[in-house]
Amino acid sequence: MAFRLTSSVIADGQPIPRRYSCEEHSISPPLAWDDPPAGTQSFALLLDDPDAPHGVYTHWVLYGLPAGARSIAENVIPGGAGPSASRQGRNSAGQVGYSGPCPPNGTHRYVFDLYALDTALDLPAGATKRDLIDAMGTHIIAEAQLTGTYQKHTPGG
Secondary structure, eight states: OOOOEEOSSOOTTEEOOGGGSTTTTOOOOOEEEOOOOTTOOEEEEEEEETTOTTSOEEEEEEEEEETTOOEEOSOOOSSSBOGGGOEEOBOTTSOBSOOOOOOSSSOEEEEEEEEEESSOOOOOTTOOHHHHHHHHGGGEEEEEEEEEEEOOOOTTO
16 A cells, blocks of 8 residues: 555645635644555655745644654644654744745645655754755655645635
8 A cells, every 4th residue: 555645624736725824824734644664763744835936945844753643633833842742843934833835926836745764863843854854864765745736815806
């Protein structure tokens, strides 16, 4: 069986509900995944907007999820501590935690990448995406992806 990432509120390739965006509550959506490959010791998650005008914009950096985790509940509170004793890193805005979709124009894609790792990462809270990628190195044994889209609503629309 393939390692899959899903959400009860986002169908792959479909719009992300407004409540998870900067236009409303900017809370993180619920996510769930299937059993990972044998040897998984922890998980890490990145949320990126590859359509941002000045290059990829990272909305969420989360790592240190234990191997037994199979979901992330809605509305993870911003700050260093994440769910299940995980840690949150700095997004492209320099904030620690989730930052909802907020494209300046048009429809953007938002890609959730969940990594199954063969080690537990020793990264402090507040690490950057680059720190996480460097720490994951050759420890990625599987990756699951979910993509949502978002376009700001026009006034009165």
